[in-house]
Amino acid sequence: MNDTVTPPTERKFDGLNSANRSLTVEGAQLRSDFRVTQDHIDTYARDGVVFLKGALSATWLNLANLALIRSLKNPGPYGQKYFDGLPGEFRGDYCNYRSIGEYQQLLATSPIADIVKEIIQTRNLWLYYDQLFVKEGGYCRRTPWHQDLPYWLCDGKQIGSMWFSLDPLSKEESLEIIPGSHLNPMFNPSNFNPDDETDPKWKNTPAPRLPNIEADRSKFNIMSWDFEPGDVLVLHPGVLHGGAATENGRRRRSLSIRFFGDDVVYSPPPEGNASPPFWGVAETHKPGDPLRHDWFPLIRSS
Template structure:
């Protein structure tokens, strides 16, 4: 289960990005996956698209454009196993976290095509997942080249906090808060005040990987008529990632009920039996995919 990958790109020292990742909460690694690895990734994308599973949903169903999201949450999934052990994805995540033991959390597929597929609202993944800590990695990469205007955007340094209230993803007001009775501050209007924020994005080629912390503010990645964007993202975590509670989802908004059902069904998977403060890796559900690297020492 913890065997090292046989597909590491030997031309890239992934650990060289670790300091930048800790400081900024985001890095873009050009050429991180070679063509052989990308063929594996693309095959997994098409397999997931053909078998989306119970957690698939169409985001923004009123749009003419199709924005499909599917979620896989098991490291034993036969679609995912080859990517964990025969591509550099887990190696990259482990290197950016300083060689820590590494667990797989979940993957997501994004398919946007047909008309104008709106940008994803600014948000932090950490607002939704019941966990806190420094050891988290989200990897975002596309099957085809993506222009900067269609790329995901990340606010540099935002992983250092604060953690904002979640977004209801309400097109009328993307900052509309998800939770009630909480001290979490409301999401700022980043899109309306872009010049005030240090936003990281770039033209990306096939094989480039955008990596960010789960507490980093991110959003964007729209598509336009005639475009088709095929994207996978992977989440990993290390030992400094601990179970935490999240506030109560509000009940006074029409979009809140659907969000509550989705969260209870999908995001709660794997956390049963954990107490606040427990390492998420203690759960039997999440599988360790890399043992600690040489020289890594646990905090005391």
């Protein structure tokens, strides 16, 4: 008998905090009586963001937590660690709906899709993609200010992402938003260069450079909220937003589920380098075509 021990295959993200995660979300409420109101819909149209208190109950947060754990343990092709060299870990992954059953269950059975559908006022709702962000294990720096839409290959008004955290957060450590900025021009998107967060991704286009918001925060109307598990934001991908840093001993596990509705069309970024790239969409669409592809499952219709 061969008694040599085969070393376990090395995984990208094993190690820090990836084992022994609790399967339930602490502090989640068992019930939610949340309903979308006209005021929520109007706030979203005006500000490009609306904070919804207690929108998700424990069942859905626990399912989201399982999706997140499975995803962290089985990173997809876009799984990555941002800003290496930090004391803590800042990890992300996206586009895992097809391979993580818990995401499929979550979007089929939770009120997440129903809430976004009502807020963005669409008859049909498609998934654009799911994304996770985890900051833990020590100090993690800010997620740079950016708008999502300039990275994407689509455009339209009936569009929105639900962002929520599985950890309670003070407003100083949660997502920050500049309300109304979805109505302003889209900026040349950040390259996520750690030395210059406004370093433009596109080199030969007239889109204006991102303002240096951190250099003088008082010039901007920055909003953020204290979060308890179950509280969510719906945000338009055109709003300027950035994630606060997390300090040693704190953790932020957040999910952003991005959706689009009836009026959204294919609109590639000027240099063609969309993120996510969604291979095959450019080949099957011309600018202005309704966005329809296997990448984008229909989640609700009426």
